[in-house]
Amino acid sequence: AQSVTQLGSHVSVSEGALVLLRCNYSSSVPPYLFWYVQYPNQGLQLLLKYTTGATLVKGINGFEAEFKKSETSFHLTKPSAHMSDAAEYFCAVSDHKRGGSQGNLIFGKGTKLSVKP
Amino acid sequence: DVKVTQSSRYLVKRTGEKVFLECVQDMDHENMFWYRQDPGLGLRLIYFSYDVKMKEKGDIPEGYSVSREKKERFSLILESASTNQTSMYLCASRLIGPTNTEAFFGQGTRLTVV
Numbered sequence: 001a002q003s004v005t006q007l008g009s010h011v012s013v014s015e016g017a018l019v020l021l022r023c024n025y026s027s028s029v030p031p032y033l034f035w036y037v038q039y040p041n042q043g044l045q046l047l048l049k050y051t052t053g054a055t056l057v058k059g060i061n062g063f064e065a066e067f068k069k070s071e072t073s074f075h076l077t078k079p080s081a082h083m084s085d086a087a088e089y090f091c092a093v094s095d096h097k098r099g100g101s102q103g104n105l106i107f108g109k110g111t112k113l114s115v116k117p
Numbered sequence: 118d119v120k121v122t123q124s125s126r127y128l129v130k131r132t133g134e135k136v137f138l139e140c141v142q143d144m145d146h147e148n149m150f151w152y153r154q155d156p157g158l159g160l161r162l163i164y165f166s167y168d169v170k171m172k173e174k175g176d177i178p179e180g181y182s183v184s185r186e187k188k189e190r191f192s193l194i195l196e197s198a199s200t201n202q203t204s205m206y207l208c209a210s211r212l213i214g215p216t217n218t219e220a221f222f223g224q225g226t227r228l229t230v231v
Contacts, residue, residue, distance in 0.1 A: 009157065032217040043121070043207055043222035044160075051217045090159065094217055103167075104150065104175070105211075105220055109159035 002027045002093045006108035014116045019063075019078040021111050023091035026072065032094040033074045034105065035065055039087045047089075050074060061085070086115045119144045123208050123223035130230050136195040138226050140208030148211040149191035150220065153177065153204050160207065166191055167213075198230045 007022040025031055032051050036044040048059025055067040061084075065076045074091060088110045095104040124139035142149065148167050152160040162175030164183040172183050180202060184192045191210075195202055205227050209220040 034219055036222075041126075041225070041227065043224045044209075044220075045222070046219045049217075049219050103148070104162055104165055105209075107152075107160040109157060 002031070002095055002106050004091050004093050004106055004108035006089075006091055006111050008111055009109065010112045010114065012114040012116060013081045015083055016080050019076070019081045019085065019113065021076040021089050021091075021113065023065075023074045023076065023108060024072055025074060025091070025093045027093060033065075033067060034092040035059065035063070035074075035076050036090045036092065036107075037061075037087050038090065038110075044090060047076070081113075081115045083115050083117065086113055088112045119221050121208055121210055121221050121223040123206075123226050125226050126224060128226060128228045130195075130198050130228065132199060132230055134195075134198045134230075136198050136228070136230075138193040138195075138206055138208075138228070140191045140193070140223055141189050142191075142210040142221070143189065144210060144212070144221065145188065146210035146221075147188075147213045148220075149185065150209040150211070151175075151181075151183065151191065151193045152207045152209065154207055154225075155204050163193065198228075200230050202228065203230045204228060 003026040005024045034049045035047040048057045050067045058064045091108040092105040121142045150165040151163045166172045166185040182194045208223040211220040212218045
């Protein structure tokens with residue numbers, strides 16, 4: 001069964017510093033991986049996704065993530081944090097158990113990012 | 118612009134009430150989902166539907182039911198609301214296609230049961 005682990009429920013960085021949010025997955029088949037962002041009292045918005053092809057994926061708002069099969073990781077990074085990046089971030093993997101790769105997404109528990117001025 | 122719309126942003130209901138949460142998508146997606154979000158627990162799947170009138174239980178279906186009479190609409194029903202169902206509820210839809218795709222989310226409904 002697929003699963004996702006996000007290391008660190010809270011991460012705090014200074015404005016301008018590197019953002020690194022960690023995600024490790026467990027999957028018995030080639031995974032499809034996603035990062036979502038949630039601003040307070042909002043729904044989830046897709047940041048980026050990895051399906052096949054290039055392992056370095058670029059997303060919106062300057063974020064990118066690298067798929068590393070050997071490490072079963074899909075960490076999210078941004079070179080320079082901005083105050084507007086303060087939000088909660090969720091990593092997700094496709095659930096192959098239901099209807100193949102077209103089914104549910106399994107989410108990590110989320111990482112809340114704070115950005116200090 | 119793709120859109121998933123949840124009927125209410127905030128709801129306050131009394132214990133024992135029957136509660137309906139409505140979700141509509143305009144993308145002609147086959148899959149629709151209801152999640153519950155609680156601090157420290159992430160998103161947990163309540164129910165999903167892969168076609169009209171078809172549904173499957175997720176990880177926490179107890180105390181909930183769903184209805185999908187039309188492709189674009191997926192309703193979550195709390196048969197008899199309880200205080201432990203106070204939570205943020207998120208609806209999502211997703212296309213079935215030749216390549217894997219992302220899910221699109223509504224704005225969420227924050228339900229308080231008193």
